[in-house]
Amino acid sequence: MEKHRILIVEDDIEIAGLIMNHLKERSYRVTWASTGTEGWEDFQSQSFDMAIIDLMLPEMDGFTLCKNIRWSSPIPLLILSARHEEDDKIKGLKLGADDYLTKPFSLRELEARIESQLRRYGRYHSQAQPAEKWTFAHGLEIFPEKKTAEINGVEACLTVKEFALLCLMANNPHRTFSKKELYEHIWEQNDVDGNNTVTVHIKSLRTKLKDPLKTPYFIQTVWGNGYRFVGAASHEN
Known part of the structure; x- marks a missing residue:
């Protein structure tokens, strides 16, 4: 049985590959974008249950992408970043991100955070029926x-x-x-x-x-x- 659909926006090919392979092995449906603009286009053209977004992206940075997605959708947003500054974390959370993971990270921790966010979103989504108008x-x-x-x-x-x-x-x-x-x-x-x-x-x-x-x-x-x-x-x- 296929699990949720996840958008990964990460310009580092090696990191993106590791995450994609790990999630696909666990039956998640994964779409990968290597730039912020590509990620935004993918988000608008497809349906996702969660997005994992790197902050330092070409064309459109991760902060802007998070803001754009949050204006349009309540799906969980998890930020990935090599930057440890507290201000970045606070800025990301204020823009609507639900979680923040600093590189380097373990794939097991990433998986646990994904499962946690999807559980919360699933409870919210089952209660909040979309209005027809x-x-x-x-x-x-x-x-x-x-x-x-x-x-x-x-x-x-x-x-x-x-x-x-x-x-x-x-x-x-x-x-x-x-x-x-x-x-x-x-x-x-x-x-x-x-x-x-x-x-x-x-x-x-x-x-x-x-x-x-x-x-x-x-x-x-x-x-x-x-x-x-x-x-x-x-x-x-």
């Missing part, structure tokens, strides 16, 4: 699986990027996202000075949601910082 005051309903949103029963006809922006912010209510964070997370490209892409999409999204600019129901501008979702969740389902 997210319901908010002022008539907003978001349907994550169908990738659609409605206002007072009428489809808002959002573009793919507009829907992704809405879901990201609604899934992290009252968290202020900078334009840079939104652009790099949704468009998966480095932001550059003078880039108006996020501003244009947020303006269009607000129009389609009939969201008043001065007294917003859903998306609030945090002047000088970015945007945050302020919609009041309803327990109606």
Whole structure:
């Protein structure tokens, strides 16, 4: 019987090979990425039960990858690092990582930590059934699986990027996202000075949601910082 699916993001081929072989021998289904960007692409295109992420990665560092995954999913995140600094550990945990293992480590300890995190996640996952829709005051309903949103029963006809922006912010209510964070997370490209892409999409999204600019129901501008979702969740389902 196959076990859980695990994403390994590690640029050291020898370490990645050791971990993959060890986990495959124990029937885990393993996907390996050698860069942060590749890991993020794999995460978005496949379904995983856990991610093991090295901090020092090319293209996108492990901190950024952890942050991106955590904004989108509650799966367990285990950080691997050769760095022993306490600040790195604290930063990783604050970004949403569930555990931190310093190199060098034993494969038996890694396996035990994986099993522990998956047990906890399994208990949480069995209790928290995914909602078919997210319901908010002022008539907003978001349907994550169908990738659609409605206002007072009428489809808002959002573009793919507009829907992704809405879901990201609604899934992290009252968290202020900078334009840079939104652009790099949704468009998966480095932001550059003078880039108006996020501003244009947020303006269009607000129009389609009939969201008043001065007294917003859903998306609030945090002047000088970015945007945050302020919609009041309803327990109606």
